[in-house]
Amino acid sequence: MTVLMQSLDEYLSEYENKWPLSGTILVAQHGEVIFKKAYGYANIEHLVPNKVDTKFRIWSLTKSFTAMAIMMLHEQKLLDFDDRIRMYLPETAHLEDITIAHLLTHTSGLQNYTALPEYNKTLSKLRMTKQDVLALFINKPLTSAPGNAFEYSNSGYFLLGMLIEHITGVTFETYIQDNILTPLGMTNTGIDTNKTVIRNMSSSYHSTWEDFIQCEHMNMSSSFSAGAMYSTVDDLYKWDQALYGETLVSKATMKLAFTSNNFNYGFGWFLDEHCNRRRVHHGGAYRGCRSQMHRYPDDGVTVIALTNYDFVPILKLTESVATIFFGEDVHISDRPAAYPLDDDIYAKYIGTYEGFGCQAVVERNGDQLYFIWNAEEAIPYYPISETKFHHTWYDWECEFKYDKDGNISFLGMKKVK
Incomplete structure (x- = not known):
């Protein structure tokens, strides 16, 4: 080799x-x-x-x-x-x-x-x-x-x-x-x-x-x-x-x-x-x-x-x-450290987001943070910043975004309720 x-x-x-x-x-x-x-x-x-x-x-x-x-x-x-x-x-x-x-x-x-x-x-x-x-x-x-x-x-x-x-x-x-x-x-x-x-x-x-x-x-x-x-x-x-x-x-x-x-x-x-x-x-x-x-x-x-x-x-x-x-170094990301997210901030994210015929329902059960994708898949995650979250198992992160009017979107979808 x-x-x-x-x-x-x-x-x-x-x-x-x-x-x-x-x-x-x-x-x-x-x-x-x-x-x-x-x-x-x-x-x-x-x-x-x-x-x-x-x-x-x-x-x-x-x-x-x-x-x-x-x-x-x-x-x-x-x-x-x-x-x-x-x-x-x-x-x-x-x-x-x-x-x-x-x-x-x-x-x-x-x-x-x-x-x-x-x-x-x-x-x-x-x-x-x-x-x-x-x-x-x-x-x-x-x-x-x-x-x-x-x-x-x-x-x-x-x-x-x-x-x-x-x-x-x-x-x-x-x-x-x-x-x-x-x-x-x-x-x-x-x-x-x-x-x-x-x-x-x-x-x-x-x-x-x-x-x-x-x-x-x-x-x-x-x-x-x-x-x-x-x-x-x-x-x-x-x-x-x-x-x-x-x-x-x-x-x-x-x-x-x-x-x-x-x-x-x-x-x-x-x-x-x-x-x-x-x-x-x-x-x-x-x-x-x-x-x-x-x-x-x-x-x-x-x-x-x-x-x-x-x-x-x-x-x-x-x-x-x-x-x-090409001879350059690459480092594999370790699992990011959890961020001490304030409960009030996460409470703003909880709700239903829709777009492109898809839906994400952001929920919480005690310490478990997750969202339900298209009423079929539960995606567990944890905060790594005030707006970013990382999956608990695989190499993927997502983010909640605010527009200039303060409206929240998630995975490119608007919050509808």
């Missing part, structure tokens, strides 16, 4: 000893896998451990594949990035100024259907047709003029999937499989449709009090081209390597995907820096599984992390692993 591998292994082992950890992590440089290891359980009920070939839902990392499909169609001269989407999709005839590029870069101004209360509360659990999903956002007022602002939108990438199907005459699943996954040998990657058994697929978990519970059912029909894919760290590394070559599209077209607009986003990728190095990255998170794929193209370095525990801070871990790789 090299010194670098040992450093990564020691860091993650120490983290696992202090905090819950589950999933798989891969680190590579210049075509060589430096580190790869699995942690925790793919299925807790049957004590099935995660392996390096365990599959996980990757959610919004799907967008990088959707964007690639659009770029491939562009190279086949079947579309231009500046084309108005109304040229292809009759349902968007009234959206005169939205282009394909706007959808790719989250600058369309379309309202994000996955942030709607009715979606999070009930619709995400149901099988929905494309027209059902379109009805959630297609006739709603734009939040901004196309091209004027970055607003992350699953709606835009849902439309891109419909556009792919319209132009090619095949399903999104078939196009991605035949034109990307099969040519790259990504045999452990696909579209989750809830209609087939996916072998070696991890189960998804959250928690209540200090124990695991299964995540709510999610019908993947409404995720579609915005987030319905699953994969493994090895397959995603094949994806990473393909982005350096010209197997799928030319380097000139690929460069467009990694060219930042005014909002640090290209075609299906966030573009920024970490450790003073250029970074191309994306992730996904919903209903248990979380994914992160971070590429440092100037250094030939890739870090990929997948988890099936909703509360594992996979973004922080991915960045920490990269920081260690």
